[in-house]
Amino acid sequence: MTTDLDALLTALYVHLDDHVLPSRERPPRRGPAPLLTDAELVCVAIAQVLLRYDSERHWIRAAHSRIGHLFPRLPGQSEYNRHLRALAPVLFEAALWLVRATPTWWERLRLMDGTPLRCGASRVTVNRSGLGEIAGYGRDASHHAFYWGAKLMLVTTADGAVAAFSLAHPKELDERKQALHLAHVQTLAPGPCPIVCDKxxxxxxxxxxxxxxxxVLIRPRRDDEPKPAVKVFPGWLRQRIEAVIWTLKNQLGLERHSARSTEGLWARVCQRICALNAAIWHNWLIGAPVKRSLIAYDH
Known part of the structure; x- marks a missing residue:
């Protein structure tokens, strides 16, 4: 492992423990106390994603050799899975704190797009899966295909940090309704700002x-609308949020989430987004030229 990942995990743990999660108290429960605090578990979960271990079982086998010098007390696989599902509110809180700690949070520009999150490919999975509360049949217009899963809505800053996100049933909420709901329940920006989106x-x-x-929504012209006198739509900005989605789904393994319950799916979404925001936040700290680059942390 390189010192870059060590530096990211160390800086992240210090900031989480001192500024984000110091007052969070665990609810009383029976049984032995957990081996890791919330801040330590967030760092371990982010390291799993950045090192591209999609399976928690494989990650726990390799974690002692990869980050054991930073976190000598690591839980077993079943305990880690259980605590990771319960950690979703903490990962959500950490992801939002990280994006607010980047300079581009204060810029008056946001990018918005929705993407399908496939959860199954067979009728047996549809009938027996524990994802029925959030998953349903929808149409992926980009690939001209139907899918069974959830719809992930993202609002990002110009450098790719996720400022707001949500999961929704693809039939109960379409993209427009989900975007409105997201704007009402989460803070997209410090103030009013233009949002670049698609048609x-x-x-x-x-x-x-x-x-x-x-x-103000800025989008390309539809085919049934009159042509504007001047073409002002910034198409290159639309490609930027497509690149962010590709990073989440491929480099960070969101396309291979393997979730079997609604709680597990939401925890894995928060885990990937928190890892992306942590990398961008740390790249700003060290002055890296490409803020969304994960190359220094994936080996």
Whole structure:
């Protein structure tokens, strides 16, 4: 392992323990006390994602040799899985703190897009899976295919840090309704700002509702709309959030989440997004030229 990952985990643990999670008290429960604190478990979970261990079972086997010098007390595989599912609120809180600690949080620009999160490929999985509360049949317009899973909505800063995110049933909430719900329940930016999105968010209702919240949607023209006199849509910004989604799904393994319950799926989504925000936050700290680069932390 390189010293870059060591530096990231050390700095992250210090900030989480001192500023983000110092007042968080574990609820009383029976049984032995957990081996790791919340801050330590967040760091271990982020190290798993950055080192590209999709399976918790394989990660616990390798964790002693990869990060054992930083965290000598590591739980077993079943205890780690159980605590990781219960850690979702902490990972969510840490991810939002990390994006607010980056300079681009204060920029008046956001990128927004939704992406399907597949959870099964067979009828047996649909009938027997514990993901029925959040998963359903939807259509992936980008690949012209139907899928069974959930819809992940992301709002990011210009450098790719995730500022707000949510999971929704693809039939109960379409992209526009999910975006409005996300804007009402989470803070997208410190103040009103333009949001670059795709033509799937077109509609007078969603644009009026977003404008009432102070956010202006910037999107490409639909085929049934008149052509503007000047082409002003920044297509290169749309490609940036597509690259962020690719990073989450491929480099950080969100496409291979292997979740079997709603709690497990939400915990793995929070884990991947927290790892991405942690890498961007640390790249800002050390002055790395490419803020979304994970090369220094994946080996």
């Amino acid at each position: 799937g968010f077109a509609g007078a209702g969603v644009e009026t509702a977003m404008a009432a919240l102070g956010h």
